[in-house]
Amino acid sequence: QVQLVESGGGLVQAGGSLRLSCVASGRTFNRYTLGWFRQAPGEERKFVAGITWSGHIISYADSVEGRFTVSRDNAKTTVSLQMDTLKPEDTAVYYCAADNKAWIVSRETYDYEYWGQGTQVTVSS
Numbered sequence: 553q554v555q556l557v558e559s560g561g562g563l564v565q566a567g568g569s570l571r572l573s574c575v576a577s578g579r580t581f582n583r584y585t586l587g588w589f590r591q592a593p594g595e596e597r598k599f600v601a602g603i604t605w606s607g608h609i610i611s612y613a614d615s616v617e618g619r620f621t622v623s624r625d626n627a628k629t630t631v632s633l634q635m636d637t638l639k640p641e642d643t644a645v646y647y648c649a650a651d652n653k654a655w656i657v658s659r660e661t662y663d664y665e666y667w668g669q670g671t672q673v674t675v676s677s
Contacts, residue, residue: 554578554666556648561671564638568675572633574648574668585651586624586631587664590644590673597647601633602657611657616642638675645670 560572574586587602601612601622610622619638624631631648649664658664 554584554650556650556666556668558646558648558668558671561646561673563674563676566638566640566675566677568638569634569636570638570673572635572646572648572671572673574631574633576629576631576650583652583654584666585654585657586622587649587651587657588622588631588633589647589649589661589664590642591647591670592644595644597661599659599661600646602651602659603631604657605654609655609657611659613659635673638673640675640677643673643675645672 555577556574558574564570585604588600589597590600591597599613603610603622603624619636621634647670648668650666651664
């Protein structure tokens with residue numbers, strides 16, 4: 553089992569920044585790919601960004617490429633999502649997730665075995 557706890561969400565004006573963090577506990581943190589997903593009201597949960605256990609492979613959704621940065625600190629069992637130049641359409645609940653296929657970054661929710669409880673991000677115009 554892996555337990556994931558997100559933090560860092562909040563309310564920010566368009567153009568601003570937020571940094572989300574996800575702390576993992578339980579089984580070996582290093583052997584999981586970590587992903588960030590988001591879900592807006594009435595929409596499906598969608599991939600945002602992901603990073604393999606080694607950090608060598610990083611992937612972003614087209615909608616956040618160049619604005620968001622994902623990173624991980626295996627010593628602290630933490631994965632972060634730096635979100636800059638935020639837009640109102642970034643408003644959603646953001647989820648951290650873990651996939652035991654640690655060598656690839658999947659964009660599919662069904663590939664991730666463990667999920668955090670989510671943190672709300674609201675961007676006002």
